[in-house]
Amino acid sequence: MRSRAGTVGAFARLGVLCVAVSVVLYGVLHVVPPSAGLDWSSRTISQYALLSNGWVFDVATLLLAAGSFAVLVALLRAGLVRGAAVAALLLWVGGLVGVVWFEKHNWAAGPSMSGDIHRVASLVAFLSLPAGALLAATPWLRGVRATQPARLVALGGLVSLLCFSPILWALVSESWTGVRWWRAIPLGGVERLLGVAEVVTVLLLAWWAVRATRPPLMSAAR
Known part of the structure; x- marks a missing residue:
């Protein structure tokens, strides 16, 4: 038990550290020239990759992916996720890597x-994390003492989906409004709000993994 709890804690802490550093780097991009000059409300975060300090965006995103993968390992070691939830969380990690590997394009060209x-x-990344969080939490919502962490993880997934809903509405409504979806909403602002919600969800998953390996929670879950 102690060995597994130690492994879960180590991976969870590693994940939280990677995510925390990534958040700091994203913050730096918002205040350091030349990226500080971008309009937050209209320009997406990946626009930073096209600037001279774009490497900061790449490192931050890869750290977020690495941290999320470490959290997933912690969840697996804690026995909290399986099947579809694991697949969805892996898609989140893969989507983040894909965002870096395939750079944002200047569509004017x-x-x-x-x-x-x-x-x-x-799109895969933004949708896979909330899906993974909901799939992971749902089987545990019927528990007794394990419900509090599971409920918070599920809430994080739901909030993330709500933050994504303006983008979905813009995509769907384009057919009858004639307004291109990226102009119909303050896309940069929506994406940043969504990013905050999803980072919080990853941190909640890490916290859940650690909580689940504590003896009272493990005994209650049996």
């Missing part, structure tokens, strides 16, 4: 296969 893949990777 014309179509781009890499740019299309970047968009798909972003």
Whole structure:
């Protein structure tokens, strides 16, 4: 028991550390030139990758992916996730890597296969994390003492989906409004709000993994 709890704690702490550093780097991009000059409300976060300090965005995103993977390992060691939840969380990690590997494209220069893949990777990442959180938490919501962490994880997933809903509405409504979806909403602001919600969800998953390996919670879950 102690060995497993120690392993879970180690991976969870590693994940939290990676995520925390990534958040700091994202914050730096918002206040240090030349990236500080971008309009937060309209420019997406991945726009930073096209600037001279774009490497900071790449490192931050890869750290977020690495931290999320470490948290997933902690969840697996704690016996909290399986099947579809694991697949969804792996898609979140893979989507983040894809966002870096296939750089955002300057669409003013014309179509781009890499740019299309970047968009798909972003969509996969944004949707996979809340799906994974909900899939992971749902089987535990019927527990007794394990419900509090599971409920918070599920809440994080739901809030993330709500933050994504303006993007979905913009995509769907484009057919009858004629307004391109990225102009119909303050896309940069929506994406940043969504990013905050999803980072919090990852941290909640890490906390859940640690809580689940404590003896009272383990005995209650049996």
